[in-house]
Amino acid sequence: MTIKILADSASDLSETHYNEYDIEMVSLTVHLDEKDYKDGKTISPKVVYDAMREGKAPKTSQVSPENFKNIFTEYAESKQPLIYLAFSSELSGTYQTAKMMEQEVKETYPDANIHVIDTKCASIGYGLVVLEAAKMAKEGKSVDEIIADATNRAKHMEHIFTVDDLEYLRRGGRVTKTAAFVGTLLKIKPILHVEDGKLIPLEKIRGSKKLFGRMLELMEERGGNFENQTIGISHGDDLERAQQLADMINEKFGPKNIEIEMVGSAIGAHAGPGTISLFFLNKDF
Template identity: 30%
Template structure:
């Protein structure tokens, strides 16, 4: 069976990877000062960072069901017999709901996967799904592969301020940190699809050191992992962190630096650093 892979723009996969694996990406939307843009199409992360710094209102929205249906119909027209559609955690966005609505009208069967994740933790899983699909895997096996890799991944991140997460309502249990937000630099994690507070650190330098420790610990063990360091308007710090992790984590097969896109960037704010550590599936 020929299985096509669809994901959304919050996977933040480089275009070269998307093209190489024939993955379709449906963009989420970001609204800056009342004007709507499509992530990865007509808005940059730098524009989002600038808007946040100038206190211009920034919000985000899911793709329409029609956008997903267009992708599923394109897959069918290209000869696919089924689609596996992998998306940002349903607790972070209603994108999965749009995909489910579209799947009801798709000309071919669609398996929608709630990744319970986002960013390159989801991106690595999407690539694994595409590789298995290319090798002739069934839709059921491809979906299971994507979900396994998402669930096996660790995502930790540092934000300069919790304010952007608070405004967007994505703060979850990390809201307990708000009372001392001015005095601490929070280390957060993605746990079961939710953002959770992990640790309170007094300075940004200590926070970045602790972020490195947590990421390195997640990469320990005999199994190979892929690591992505993602950032919003903090490229130098991201490259430095990636270099240190490359040196420390002997099991790392790939260590990449990727920008957080406009949608996630709108909720975490400038200066954010995130690390995704993703175990590779056994072959």
């Protein structure tokens, strides 16, 4: 029986990806204008970014326990193997909720072939891990092979990103109010990365012109074997700059492929419009 891959909407994959690779998706919730929306299903990222530009502050919440319980029960009853690759546990409680529901469902169905894996990744970095797992499932690889590859791939996935306005990170408690104010005045652009699933400020660049050059330097320092890997770029409603970065990467490194996607509503609600994120496998992969 084919192994099903489950991802959540923080993977920022498109509907095309889900359909092509037969991936199941579960949505985080976005709260905007006193309404709840399903990320990737009932609200578009563009709506969230436009609301943020108007000064609104959308909020998000994790996938509900009931949602996971229903999905896991369905696969337990059908005896179809399921691997849920989860958004980083350091950025959302979704993974912990899924683990609790996995254990609960297995009390009723002890033989259920259900596995919950913390990728400690986000956005298209997480999405690239999911896509490879789905390809392996289609090729008939075993549960153990898929989990081993996904775990290793996630461990070595680099996240290098910048935000257009520090104010959005301040709202999420990532930078202080003073740092956000000073950064905006001085046109300082932060470069951040993800370390063991956590969001960590890396350095500050003064002036946006130097920004992409520094991101490429970090890519060269940390990554390798680009001609054999797919690079991920995600953007907060700024396709033009994402394409500019992709062109620079193609010219310098000639990667096998570049996937460009918009940062989805759930992550975008915290990062804000103008976010540009870069994902690649490091030299140790």
